Amino acid sequence: MGRGWNPALHRLRKSGVILRSPGRPPLSRRELLSSPAPTARFNASLKPILFHLGSYQLHTFGLLVALGFVFGLWVASRNARRAGLNPEVPYDLAPWLIGGALIGARTLYVISYWQRDFAGQPLSEIVAIWKGGLVFYGGLIGSTLAGTFAAYRSRLPVWKVADCLAPGVALGHVFGRIGCLMNGCCYGRPTGLPWAIQYPRDHSTHPAWVHPAQIYESLMNLAFFVGLQWFHRRRKFDGQVLAVYFLGYAVIRSIAEWFRGDYEVISNPSRGVFTPGQTTSLLILAIGTALYGVLRSRKPVQPGAA
Numbered sequence: 001m002g003r004g005w006n007p008a009l010h011r012l013r014k015s016g017v018i019l020r021s022p023g024r025p026p027l028s029r030r031e032l033l034s035s036p037a038p039t040a041r042f043n044a045s046l047k048p049i050l051f052h053l054g055s056y057q058l059h060t061f062g063l064l065v066a067l068g069f070v071f072g073l074w075v076a077s078r079n080a081r082r083a084g085l086n087p088e089v090p091y092d093l094a095p096w097l098i099g100g101a102l103i104g105a106r107t108l109y110v111i112s113y114w115q116r117d118f119a120g121q122p123l124s125e126i127v128a129i130w131k132g133g134l135v136f137y138g139g140l141i142g143s144t145l146a147g148t149f150a151a152y153r154s155r156l157p158v159w160k161v162a163d164c165l166a167p168g169v170a171l172g173h174v175f176g177r178i179g180c181l182m183n184g185c186c187y188g189r190p191t192g193l194p195w196a197i198q199y200p201r202d203h204s205t206h207p208a209w210v211h212p213a214q215i216y217e218s219l220m221n222l223a224f225f226v227g228l229q230w231f232h233r234r235r236k237f238d239g240q241v242l243a244v245y246f247l248g249y250a251v252i253r254s255i256a257e258w259f260r261g262d263y264e265v266i267s268n269p270s271r272g273v274f275t276p277g278q279t280t281s282l283l284i285l286a287i288g289t290a291l292y293g294v295l296r297s298r299k300p301v302q303p304g305a306a
Contacts, residue, residue: 048183061179062129068175069098072168075225079164079232089161090168096150097143097165104142105134112276136173136253137280143169159239159295166245167228170221177218188213189261210261217256224248239295246288250281257281 050058076090090097106129110118117133118125147165151158180186184203188211196209227248232241257275274282 060182064175064179064182065134068172068179069094069101071175072165072172073097075168075171075229076165079167079229080161082233083160083164085157085160085164089156090165092154093147093150093161093165096146100146101139101143102129102134104145105129105136105139107142108135108138109133134176136176137277137284140169140284157238159242159298163232163235163238163241166241167225167232169245170225170228170249173221174218174225177214177221181212181214181218185262186214186260187262188216188259191259205261211259213256213259213261216259217252220252220256221249224252235301237296237298237300239291239298243288243292243295246284246291250285250288253284254278254281 047060050060050063052058073090073094077087080089081087106127110126110133112135113133147162148158151161177186184199187199187203187205188197190205190208191211192209193211195212197212198207198209199205228241228245231244235241254277257277260275260277
């Protein structure tokens with residue numbers, strides 16, 4: 001999830017919103033001008049700030065991320081009840097999960113883009129997550145570590161709890177990527193496909209027609225969520241759903257990365273170049289494979305505890 005814009009500059013058109021992506025390397029002029037106009041056109045209607053209430057600004061990205069956590073925990077609670085756990089367990093772990101996710105996602109973003117986005121800026125910018133600037137894999141690692149610690153501390157069955165949480169992560173990511181679309185970050189590369197979108201005049205991709213990369217990943221995560229929920233009822237051992245999540249999301253992210261245009265190095269299958277997201281996906285794929293192999297030899301799930 002990339003970075004949004006400076007709210008002070010959001011003044012354009014009737015909506016009073018400027019849409020640009022500071023810090024993101026713009027596509028080359030050749031790429032922009034060579035992007036063919038699709039037969040069907042969709043202009044992206046973006047709104048990084050949902051509304052103002054005096055000096056307070058409600059950022060659309062932050063709201064959608066929050067909704068992702070809410071619905072993800074709700075799904076986890078239902079799964080916990082089905083698995084024979086107290087349905088309050090996910091909510092009890094929520095402060096650890098949310099805190100770990102936000103700290104991990106922001107930390108990895110700041111480390112990755114310190115020179116570009118933070119060097120010379122006020123230190124308060126480091127914690128301004130409502131403007132965007134979160135790396136999903138950092139959040140996944142942070143929430144996994146924090147949640148595991150909290151579960152062990154509370155003497156909970158860690159792998160069973162993780163299986164209950166995993167589908168909700170996929171659902172929460174659906175909301176997060178829609179937030180990216182509204183924020184104008186994590187955008188796609190030029191295309192002439194009929195469903196291509198064009199960002200407003202002051203976005204760094206304009207006038208190119210680009211892939212709605214955020215929508216691609218959002219839809220893949222939605223389908224993945226449905227599949228994980230179905231699989232949760234049929235799992236054979238504790239930890240299996242979590243392992244499948246690692247394996248499946250690594251594949252989803254690797255596919256989605258082919259369409260991204262907001263990286264300095266754009267992945268190109270013909271050159272064999274990997275984006276940072278694809279490189280991390282290889283690590284997550286390896287972790288998922290190892291986890292599946294280790295946990296499958298453990299005690300199987302008892303009938304009626306699915």
